[in-house]
Amino acid sequence: MRPLVRTAALSGYVELSRSLGLDPQALMKRVGLDAAGLAVQDRWISGAAVVHLLELSAAAARHEDFGLRMSEFRRFSSLGPISLVLREEPDVRSALGLMLRHEHMYNEVLHTRLSERDGLATIKVGLDLGEAMEHRQATELAVGAFHRVLLGFLGSHWRPLSVCFTHPAPADTGTHRRVFGSTVEFGREFDGIVFYAADLDSPNAMSDPQLRTYARQYFEAIAVPRDTTVPDRVRELIEVLLPTGRCSIEQVARSLGVDRRTVHRHLAQSGETFSSLLNATRVQLAEQFVANRRRSLTEIADLLGFSAPSAFSRWFREQFGCTAREWRDRRGQAAEH
Template identity: 75%
Template sequence: MKPLVRNAALNSYIELSRSLGIDPRELMKRVGLDPAGLAVQDRWISGVAVTQLFELSAVASRREDFGLLLAERRRLSNLGPISLVIREEPDVRSALELLVRHEYMYNEMLHSRLSETNGLATLKVALEPGEAMPARQAMELAVGVFHQVLRGFLGARWQPVSVCFTHGAPADTGTHRRAFGPVVEFDREFNGIVFYASDLSVPNPMSDPLLHAYARQYFDSIAVSRDTTVPDRVRELIEVLLPTGRCSIEQVATSLGVDRRTVHRHLSASGESFSSLLNTTRAQLAEQLVANQRRSLTEISGLLGFAAPSAFSRWFGQRFGCSPREWRNRRTRQRHSGEE
């Protein structure tokens, strides 16, 4: 399986594209991405498709700085749940190390490394989409986002020693100098940021010591292993896609950047099928949702991807041996008897 990225990688893409006079939805369809799926931030999509999309957008808009313009629109919160933890880390070093160590949780293409020597810290950034392809825009986006994160901790006037790119300079370097200052360099041997190692010890002004432990506990509860299996990926996608009413093996395959036969083959090798994972995941979610008295059964039906409450009730009866309302009432009685 080729690496995936979260839908959040396309945050502000639609708005930026339209501001530059290009049709973002048409370009997305050309690389096999579903524009309607952007509403689901935690959905996984093909890293190759996203990389191709950025290159096509740069050509269509005639802006060699497309990736960097996108980076300028990013906020720390765009990184998802990990941003809540990073915000509470005590200093720049711990925040940056956490971001690098868990980068696979939001971008499986991204491979970064932080090192220190002779008073300088070097953050090297690499992208591995799984095949040889142009990735200038995606790289500038990645380096630009890291730069934004560092500036968020160190202040708007902070400037690194240098910002390096392996590719050549664009015809107009105005955006790059606005973003990075006069220290941006091209045709270097690596992509990344060089800055003073002392910056890593700067206290994080956003951190609240009382919230740090809670933030870490929360993150530990949602953190996933780097060695995620295909069934794990499919199960996660099912959870994300069910409320959209478009949860199918075709949609899952599109998100994974493969065809449905490839998904079927990987699941079969694990003794699973798409139907078995769908039913198991639905059942687990149904137990949690039906037990919640504040949610109506009609609302739960939609969250589980059923076209109508009657279809949900039939499925629930076959799975649990009673109607959702009966199951809820039974759980309520058990809870009350336990309290007594």
Template identity: 75%
Template sequence: MKPLVRNAALNSYVELSQSLGIDPRVLMKRVGLDPIGLAIQDRWISGVAVAQLLELSAATSHQEDFGLLLAERRRFSNLGPISLVIREEPDVRSAVELLIRHEHMYNEMLRSRLSEANGLATLKVGLELSEAMAARQAMELAVGAFHRVLRSFLGTRWQPVSVCFTHSAPADPATHRRIFGPVVEFDREFNGIVFYASDLNAPNTMSDPLLRTYARQYFDAIAVSRDTTVLDRVRDLIEVLLPTGRCSIEQVACSLGVDRRTVHRHLAASGETFSSVLNATRTQLAEQLVANPRRSLTEISGLLGFSAPSAFSRWFSERFGCSPRQWRVQRTQEQPFVGD
């Protein structure tokens, strides 16, 4: 399977493109990405398509520093749920190590490594694209994003020993020098950031020790391993896409960066079909949502991807043997009374 990234990887892409006078919708469609889908931050999309989009955007806008300009707009929240945990880590070392160890939770293309020697720490950043292609902009976005994370811990005046890129310098390196300072270097043997190892021991001033345990417990509950199966990915995508009303095998395949036949083949190997996974996911969500009296049945119908409440009621009756309203009443009566 091709590597995926969260939609959040393109956070601020629309705004940056428009500020540079290019149409983001046209360029996204050229690489097979859905502009409307960007509204769903946790949706997974093709990493290769994102890398292609960044190169195309740089060429169209005549901005060799497009990826870096996008990195400049990065925020902690773009990392997803893991951002809640690293903010509460006690020091820079534990935060960076956690970010690297779980990078597959926000970007499956990333292959980062932290090493220390002779008083220096080296954060090497790699991209695994599954095919040969230009990825200068994606690399500068990744290195720039790591640089912003380090500065968020160490302060805006912090400066690394060196910021390295394997590609050649742009015609105008002004943006690079403004963001990284005079320490940026090109045509080096690796991509990444070199800084003093002692910086890793700096305490995290954002951390609240009382929240750290809760953040860790929350993260442990949602953390996924690198060997997440295609079936797991399909389930997650269905849950994300259902409220949009555009949940289909085609949309799931597009998010996975493959064709629909590949999705069918992987599901069949697990003894499933797209319809069976869709119905199982809907059933699980329906039980949770209908049991909540604060949600209207019309709202639930939309959250489960039905075009009309009547269609939802028919489906629910077939699955549960009664209408959603009857099921809710029955569940309410079954709940034990809790007195004062």
């Protein structure tokens, strides 16, 4: 299965694209993504599609620094729930170690290593896409994001010894010099950041020792194993694709980088089918959406991928034994008591 990334990997994409005169919705559609899905940052999407999108956007905008510019939109929150724990780690070493050990929780494409030698620390960033494709923009986005994380821990005046890229320098290195300073180098043997190892022992100024225990307990409760099951991946993709109206096993298989028969086979091994997962996901989401009185039933029908409100109404009655409006009223009455 091809690796997935959280939708937060595209934080700032819409804003940056528009500022450069691009149509982000049209570009995302070309790679099978939908801008509406970016509203929920904890959903998972195809990593290859994101990498392809960044390359298309850089070419369309005629900006070789597109990925690096996107990194400037990165915040700790872009890492998802793990960011809450990182903030409370006692020092940079502990925080980076946690971040790298669990990077599969926010990005399955990334394969990052931290090494120390002769007083120097090196973060080497690698991307595993499951296929050969151009990834200059994604690499610069990843290195830029790690640089921002280090700045967050070490202060805005901190500078690395060098920032390295394997690809050649762009025609205009202005953005790279502004972001990294004069230490950026191109045509090197790896992509990453080199700095003094002593910086790893710097205390984390954001940390609150009294919150650390709670943060770690919280993390232990949400931490997931590196090997996410196929049904879990399919559920995530169903949630992303439902609002687009293109939720099909063909589209899911395309996002996972396999054919539909492979998806069927993996689901069967878990006692599931695509239809059963689709229906179960719709039931779960319907309970959340219908309980929210601010959402119209027509809007909910769209979010659940139904072609018309009448189709949603028939499905809801079959699943819940009453109309959506009746279910909403009963839920409201129960809450009042």
